[in-house]
Amino acid sequence: MKPVKVGICGLGTVGGGTYNVLKRNAEEIARRAGRKIIVEEIGARHTNPDCDTKGIQLTDDVFAVAKNPEIDVVVELIGGYDVAKELVLTAIEHGKHVVTANKALIAVHGNEIFEAAQKKNVMVAFEASVAGGIPIIKAIREGLSANKINWLAGIINGTGNFIMTEMRDKGREFSDVLAEAQALGYAEADPTFDVEGIDAAHKLTILASIAFGIPLQFDKAFTEGISKITRDDVQYAEELGYRIKHLGVSRRTDKGVELRVHPTLIPESALIANVNGVMNAILVDGDAVGQTMYYGPGAGSEPTASAVVADIVDVVRTLTADRDNRVPHLAFQPSELSDMPILPMDQTETAYYLRMNAQEKPGVLAMITSILGGEGINIEAIIQKATSEDQVPVIILTQSVLEQKMNDAIAKIEALDEINGSVTRIRVENFGR
Numbered sequence: 499m500k501p502v503k504v505g506i507c508g509l510g511t512v513g514g515g516t517y518n519v520l521k522r523n524a525e526e527i528a529r530r531a532g533r534k535i536i537v538e539e540i541g542a543r544h545t546n547p548d549c550d551t552k553g554i555q556l557t558d559d560v561f562a563v564a565k566n567p568e569i570d571v572v573v574e575l576i577g578g579y580d581v582a583k584e585l586v587l588t589a590i591e592h593g594k595h596v597v598t599a600n601k602a603l604i605a606v607h608g609n610e611i612f613e614a615a616q617k618k619n620v621m622v623a624f625e626a627s628v629a630g631g632i633p634i635i636k637a638i639r640e641g642l643s644a645n646k647i648n649w650l651a652g653i654i655n656g657t658g659n660f661i662m663t664e665m666r667d668k669g670r671e672f673s674d675v676l677a678e679a680q681a682l683g684y685a686e687a688d689p690t691f692d693v694e695g696i697d698a699a700h701k702l703t704i705l706a707s708i709a710f711g712i713p714l715q716f717d718k719a720f721t722e723g724i725s726k727i728t729r730d731d732v733q734y735a736e737e738l739g740y741r742i743k744h745l746g747v748s749r750r751t752d753k754g755v756e757l758r759v760h761p762t763l764i765p766e767s768a769l770i771a772n773v774n775g776v777m778n779a780i781l782v783d784g785d786a787v788g789q790t791m792y793y794g795p796g797a798g799s800e801p802t803a804s805a806v807v808a809d810i811v812d813v814v815r816t817l818t819a820d821r822d823n824r825v826p827h828l829a830f831q832p833s834e835l836s837d838m839p840i841l842p843m844d845q846t847e848t849a850y851y852l853r854m855n856a857q858e859k860p861g862v863l864a865m866i867t868s869i870l871g872g873e874g875i876n877i878e879a880i881i882q883k884a885t886s887e888d889q890v891p892v893i894i895l896t897q898s899v900l901e902q903k904m905n906d907a908i909a910k911i912e913a914l915d916e917i918n919g920s921v922t923r924i925r926v927e928n929f930g931r
């Protein structure tokens with residue numbers, strides 16, 4: 499059979515890894531795909547010192563790649579929204595299949611891109627966009643297609659997990675670890691995407707769509723980052739038997755779908771609480787299978803390339819297959835997507851960790867517990883720290899409650915003269931309890 503010709507756009511961390519893996523494993527990959535896969539052209543502004551591209555056609559115009567009549571599959575690895583979107587739509591318009599690692603693009607413009615792809619009968623594959631090398635899209639979309647999925651939760655940003663692990667285990671400074679994550683090629687071009695949970699929310703949006711059969715709705719995701727977590731919170735959580743992880747959670751409820759990214763206390767005995775460094779993990783709860791967990795490197799050159807190349811192989815395998823019966827982009831047939839709403843954050847339910855500074859006076863604890871009781875919030879545990887100062891940290895673990903009630907309770911606690919400053923709240927998920 500004729501070789502399949504691929505055009506790679508962007509030759510940075512992921513583009514470079516993709517080129518090298520395709521080259522190094524060419525024989526093995528051809529045995530799997532049923533035909534040879536050749537890199538016909540590379541479109542990139544910069545060359546990559548890790549890649550020997552001798553003999554390959556190079557251009558700095560990625561649109562030339564998207565329009566090159568020789569090319570069957572365009573691999574978008576430039577990142578970002580605008581140029582990437584135009585590039586992908588141009589490739590589709592020219593009848594090319596597309597493989598991308600760009601979660602920002604899929605989460606924000608995916609509905610439009612998939613519609614264009616369906617019209618042109620081409621595939622857009624995006625396994626590398628979520629959790630790097632972990633084949634989580636394939637697992638949910640194909641491996642779990644028998645199930646009604648109840649919820650999923652994951653550590654889906656490698657940079658953030660790397661930062662939190664290094665800070666906790668080695669006491670390193672935030673900025674120092676972030677710089678290392680950038681040097682290792684883990685971080686986004688704008689690392690606030692990693693730290694503030696935007697990147698994780700992009701990925702969660704994609705996972706929720708393929709799990710529940712809903713259109714991509716990134717604008718409705720709730721996002722809270724890791725920059726405000728203090729060493730004290732990490733320590734108090736550990737005293738209570740928990741680890742703090744930056745988690746994306748999406749749960750189907752009677753009222754709608756939860757879509758939220760925030761720091762979360764997880765019981766230290768839970769497997770997912772022990773996922774460290776750049777590793778990612780996603781827990782998926784299906785009605786037939788129960789809970790399954792997927793673990794592996796969430797970022798980095800070749801781990802991500804592993805997913806990009808697997809997508810290229812997938813595309814190649816379907817080139818000769820019936821194009822009306824491909825695996826749908828969002829797992830469900832496009833005409834079968836549901837209009838189940840995304841729940842506003844104040845309508846979600848979780849347990850909470852609260853930390854506040856109370857003045858050292860008799861009766862303050864009673865005031866706090868009475869406010870919580872008044873909102874119908876049950877307390878699981880309280881720690882009051884003795885200090886030499888005239889204010890004491892009070893840490894409270896609550897049972898599960900509607901976020902709206904917790905907002906009201908926190909506002910009332912913060913209004914007390916006996917409480918200094920604001921109340922820190924971290925949500926709690928009791929996996930494995």
Ligand SMILES: NC(=O)c1ccc[n+]([C@@H]2O[C@H](COP(=O)([O-])OP(=O)(O)OC[C@H]3O[C@@H](n4cnc5c(N)ncnc54)[C@H](O)[C@@H]3O)[C@@H](O)[C@H]2O)c1
Nearest residue numbers: 508509510511512542543544575576577599600797798802
């Ligand atoms: N780095 C990771 O671990 C990782 C993992 C999963 C997904 N991703 C995603 O993969 C994509 C690429 O990330 P990366 O880490 O490889 O980025 P990178 O910055 O290392 O590489 C991007 C490359 O694209 C080139 N480029 C950008 N715009 C261009 C344009 N208009 N024309 C020509 N070249 C252009 C840049 O010169 C650069 O070499 C992003 O969407 C990112 O979110 C990255």
Ligand SMILES: N[C@@H](CCO)C(=O)O
Nearest residue numbers: 655656657685686797
């Ligand atoms: N910046 C992302 C890359 C992988 O998507 C992360 O750290 O997880």
Ligand code: NA
Nearest residue numbers: 625628630632
């Ligand atoms: Na993946």
